[in-house]
Amino acid sequence: MELKLREDDLAFQQDVREFLDRHWPEDVREARRNTGRFEESKGESPEVRRFFDALNERGWAVPNWPQDWGGTDWTPTQKYIWDKETARAECPQLSAFGARMLAPVLYTWGSDQQKEQFLPAIREQKMIWCQGYSEPGAGSDLAGLSTRAVRDGDDYVVNGTKIWTSGAHVADWMFCLVRTSTEGKKQEGISFLLIDMTSPGITVNPIHLLGGIHSVNEVELKDVRVPAKNLVGEENKGWTYAKGLLTHERTGIAGVARSEMTLARLKKVATETSVDGGSLWDDADFRRRVTELEIDLEALAMTELRVLSQVEQGGAPGPESSILKIRGTEISQTLQVMQIEAFGYYGMPYPDQTLIDNEGPIGEPFALAAMQAMLYGRASTIFGGSNEIQKNIISKAVLGL
Amino acid sequence: MDFSLSDEQSLLKDSVERFIQNDYDFDKRRKVMAEEDGFSRKNWQQFAELGWLAIPFSEEDGGFGGGAIELMLIMEQIGRGLVVEPYLPTVVLAGGVLRRAGSSGQKEQYLASIIDGSKLGAFAFAEPQGRFNLADLTTTAKAEGEGFTLNGHKCVVLNGPSADFFVVSARTAGDQRDAKGISLFLVDADAKGLSRRDYPTVDGLRGSEVMLENVKVGKDALIGDKDAALPLIEAAIDDATLAVGCEAVGGMEVLYKATVEYSKQRVQFGQPIGKFQVLQHRMVDMFMEYEQSKSLMYMAAMRLDEGYNDAAKRAVSGFKVQVGKSGRFVGQQAVQLHGGMGMTEELSVGHYFKRLTMIDTLFGNVDFHLKRYGSFE
Ligand SMILES: Cc1cc2nc3c(=O)[nH]c(=O)nc-3n(C[C@H](O)[C@H](O)[C@H](O)COP(=O)(O)OP(=O)(O)OC[C@H]3O[C@@H](n4cnc5c(N)ncnc54)[C@H](O)[C@@H]3O)c2cc1C
Ligand SMILES: Cc1cc2nc3c(=O)[nH]c(=O)nc-3n(C[C@H](O)[C@H](O)[C@H](O)COP(=O)(O)OP(=O)(O)OC[C@H]3O[C@@H](n4cnc5c(N)ncnc54)[C@H](O)[C@@H]3O)c2cc1C
Numbered sequence: 069m070e071l072k073l074r075e076d077d078l079a080f081q082q083d084v085r086e087f088l089d090r091h092w093p094e095d096v097r098e099a100r101r102n103t104g105r106f107e108e109s110k111g112e113s114p115e116v117r118r119f120f121d122a123l124n125e126r127g128w129a130v131p132n133w134p135q136d137w138g139g140t141d142w143t144p145t146q147k148y149i150w151d152k153e154t155a156r157a158e159c160p161q162l163s164a165f166g167a168r169m170l171a172p173v174l175y176t177w178g179s180d181q182q183k184e185q186f187l188p189a190i191r192e193q194k195m196i197w198c199q200g201y202s203e204p205g206a207g208s209d210l211a212g213l214s215t216r217a218v219r220d221g222d223d224y225v226v227n228g229t230k231i232w233t234s235g236a237h238v239a240d241w242m243f244c245l246v247r248t249s250t251e252g253k254k255q256e257g258i259s260f261l262l263i264d265m266t267s268p269g270i271t272v273n274p275i276h277l278l279g280g281i282h283s284v285n286e287v288e289l290k291d292v293r294v295p296a297k298n299l300v301g302e303e304n305k306g307w308t309y310a311k312g313l314l315t316h317e318r319t320g321i322a323g324v325a326r327s328e329m330t331l332a333r334l335k336k337v338a339t340e341t342s343v344d345g346g347s348l349w350d351d352a353d354f355r356r357r358v359t360e361l362e363i364d365l366e367a368l369a370m371t372e373l374r375v376l377s378q379v380e381q382g383g384a385p386g387p388e389s390s391i392l393k394i395r396g397t398e399i400s401q402t403l404q405v406m407q408i409e410a411f412g413y414y415g416m417p418y419p420d421q422t423l424i425d426n427e428g429p430i431g432e433p434f435a436l437a438a439m440q441a442m443l444y445g446r447a448s449t450i451f452g453g454s455n456e457i458q459k460n461i462i463s464k465a466v467l468g469l
Numbered sequence: 470m471d472f473s474l475s476d477e478q479s480l481l482k483d484s485v486e487r488f489i490q491n492d493y494d495f496d497k498r499r500k501v502m503a504e505e506d507g508f509s510r511k512n513w514q515q516f517a518e519l520g521w522l523a524i525p526f527s528e529e530d531g532g533f534g535g536g537a538i539e540l541m542l543i544m545e546q547i548g549r550g551l552v553v554e555p556y557l558p559t560v561v562l563a564g565g566v567l568r569r570a571g572s573s574g575q576k577e578q579y580l581a582s583i584i585d586g587s588k589l590g591a592f593a594f595a596e597p598q599g600r601f602n603l604a605d606l607t608t609t610a611k612a613e614g615e616g617f618t619l620n621g622h623k624c625v626v627l628n629g630p631s632a633d634f635f636v637v638s639a640r641t642a643g644d645q646r647d648a649k650g651i652s653l654f655l656v657d658a659d660a661k662g663l664s665r666r667d668y669p670t671v672d673g674l675r676g677s678e679v680m681l682e683n684v685k686v687g688k689d690a691l692i693g694d695k696d697a698a699l700p701l702i703e704a705a706i707d708d709a710t711l712a713v714g715c716e717a718v719g720g721m722e723v724l725y726k727a728t729v730e731y732s733k734q735r736v737q738f739g740q741p742i743g744k745f746q747v748l749q750h751r752m753v754d755m756f757m758e759y760e761q762s763k764s765l766m767y768m769a770a771m772r773l774d775e776g777y778n779d780a781a782k783r784a785v786s787g788f789k790v791q792v793g794k795s796g797r798f799v800g801q802q803a804v805q806l807h808g809g810m811g812m813t814e815e816l817s818v819g820h821y822f823k824r825l826t827m828i829d830t831l832f833g834n835v836d837f838h839l840k841r842y843g844s845f846e
Binding site: 202205207208209212231232275276277278279280284341342343344345348351353354401405408409412413414415416417418419423427430431439442443446447449450451454455456459 | 595597598600601602605624625645646666668669670671672676678736737738739742745747748797801804805808809811812813814815819820822823826827829830834836839840
């Protein structure tokens with residue numbers, strides 16, 4: 069057993085750092101760090117666009133994809149280093165719905181035509197996707213979805229309502245689970261459709277989340293015609309693809325690198341926050357809680373490394389991989405709350421970002437962004453399979469209950 | 470020992486409860502928040518007419534002579550309704566200082582207009598460097614000529630934007646964190662040299678940064694004795710701590726009940742989610758947190774009514790620790806159990822969660838009050 073990174077991994081880490089420092093320099097990081105403007109976008113701001121272009125030029129836009137489609141031949145350790153370094157550099161990420169969620173389905177089960185049409189555009193962040201799974205009646209019980217797709221000539225005609233669709237208001241396309249059969253098991257009548265968001269019959273209604281954040285929507289589909297060539301794989305096999313997608317992305321799901329960043333910033337804020345002539349970091353109670361969290365996080369980081377090393381040696385991830393999401397979100401939520409706590413009274417102001425842009429921050433430059441992260445962060449234990457659902461899965465699949 | 474309310478107290482409770490039920494549902498609250506002040510002046514007048522603005526003041530001062538129990542009864546309902554009208558800053562804080570130490574002239578001018586609803590107040594006690602330490606002050610008041618000149622920066626002053634007057638803590642002697650040398654002043658909102666930066670707070674209230682630049686006040690602006698205001702500040706803040714704690718208890722009651730209701734309605738996997746044992750136990754925990762908080766609420770209110778001493782301070786801090794922890798748990802779990810719905814602005818659940826989160830901060834968080842609790846024998 070050995071924990072140290074090998075020589076070649078260290079050299080790789082150095083390369084990555086240099087690349088990120090050049091294309092996503094500290095002044096850009098600083099400016100974006102304190103912005104409390106929470107929205108999905110196509111990354112149109114020039115510096116973001118340039119960054120994505122640089123990634124593509126270097127061939128690092130989608131490390132996890134197969135090389136045929138612009139991926140890398142990195143080892144799991146290298147991918148781990150990449151995740152860590154990109155989190156450290158706080159650089160923009162390709163929209164996850166396309167690059168991390170849909171793409172694996174497409175390169176595994178998609179038609180050649182679908183791969184050609186979509187994968188390069190996703191890689192270059194020129195086509196934004198949203199995920200149309202959840203419905204008002206089908207949240208945790210996703211297989212209970214009822215949006216209907218009925219075959220009519222060369223098209224499917226789709227009717228139904230999707231809800232909580234992140235980024236639907238900026239997306240060009242939606243990958244969508246639809247019901248194509250009501251016979252047999254619920255899971256066996258679901259298909260995976262790709263829907264052009266400009267199709268007639270689609271209405272996107274905003275849903276405002278706590279703190280006024282607009283990231284999710286309700287998407288109504290009324291007699292939307294979808295060409296049958298936009299069906300992924302076989303009809304009624306959509307559930308299998310969607311589930312395959314869920315187990316596909318192992319690294320990053322615990323958010324270790326991101327939480328490490330938040331932890332570092334929390335410590336920094338604590339040392340800069342004055343209490344009784346000293347700093348908040350001198351407060352034994354606060355410090356104890358941060359330190360406990362740091363140990364939790366370290367344990368999680370090691371758990372993630374155990375998973376990675378198994379994968380690196382060609383094995384399947386063991387049962388410990390299932391705790392990554394639960395523990396990762398618990399830790400990040402606790403960090404987010406402690407961040408607000410650290411601000412004291414300056415955690416309370418919630419001005420408009422434009423006001424801050426014009427007149428400067430109130431008290432803490434980072435407070436608004438931190439509050440939005442805390443509020444939005446409550447969703448992390450709800451979406452992508454709530455933590456209760458995750459525990460149900462572990463008790464069944466791992467403990468055999 | 471007696472946990473029952475007097476007839477008068479029951480009447481008070483019923484009257485506030487009725488108002489919250491009939492005139493302050495979530496939609497109405499949303500509407501008043503959209504008004505220019507962020508609350509309803511009309512509601513405020515109604516509070517005055519119903520006598521609620523007179524509750525803590527002595528009969529001699531034109532008030533109702535209520536104590537901590539009466540405050541508790543009102544604030545618990547205010548918490549249930551997430552009321553945004555500035556009862557806490559005006560009546561409990563600014564009023565709390567004035568009723569304890571105001572001169573007869575100050576009471577006539579300010580208390581009377583708090584009671585009849587014509588003036589709103591705010592207490593500018595916190596400073597950017599001070600965190601929860603009430604004595605950590607860099608704002609100064611220098612005796613000059615017939616009065617004082619104030620300079621400094623007071624932060625996150627609740628109701629700052631609508632206040633007609635401020636009660637301001639400032640240093641008249643001593644070093645930055647000395648217990649002695651602190652004084653309180655009445656400063657009118659339109660005083661020359663006073664400027665504000667106003668903003669909404671995350672829990673739907675309004676606050677201000679208040680900057681004092683050579684603000685000149687007369688001798689009669691001094692509240693109570695010069696250099697000796699810290700105990701007075703602490704007493705008003707303890708009332709306010711009880712008050713927000715009661716708000717939290719009211720909020721927790723709404724949340725645990727709303728969550729139980731929702732879990733009976735929301736069907737997933739062919740059954741109401743309330744049938745899942747893990748959620749049942751979670752809701753039992755929410756309920757227990759609420760009940761335990763309520764117990765310490767009674768304790769704190771009764772101790773305060775027995776007299777303002779170490780036992781009362783200890784009880785207030787103990788209560789605040791409990792609501793800090795319980796409020797966070799109940800708020801977070803209410804959101805969690807409502808799933809995506811709990812995350813929306815549209816549902817009230819998330820707004821209670823936000824208020825409960827901020828109540829932990831107000832007047833000292835769990836860590837602060839744990840230490841304070843432990844500092845008394
Ligand atoms: C910010 C945000 C972004 C989202 N983005 C997307 C998106 O882009 N695309 C998309 O398709 N969906 C998205 N979702 C939806 C998300 O996947 C659902 O919210 C999630 O599946 C939970 O469903 P629900 O909200 O209907 O809650 P419910 O399923 O009604 O759950 C309510 C509560 O009951 C619990 N519960 C349910 N079943 C059980 C059980 N069997 N045992 C124990 N407890 C149970 C849950 O854990 C939860 O606490 C998003 C949600 C949010 C909040
Ligand atoms: C020190 C001691 C003194 C006792 N004295 C007496 C006595 O004087 N008279 C007497 O009659 N009995 C007595 N008991 C027995 C006691 O009442 C039983 O131990 C108790 O009822 C639990 O039963 P069990 O031990 O069979 O555990 P089980 O019922 O088998 O329970 C095992 C575990 O499963 C959990 N569990 C069981 N059902 C559920 C459910 N539906 N949902 C969730 N969790 C569940 C339990 O909480 C427990 O954690 C005593 C026990 C102890 C340990």
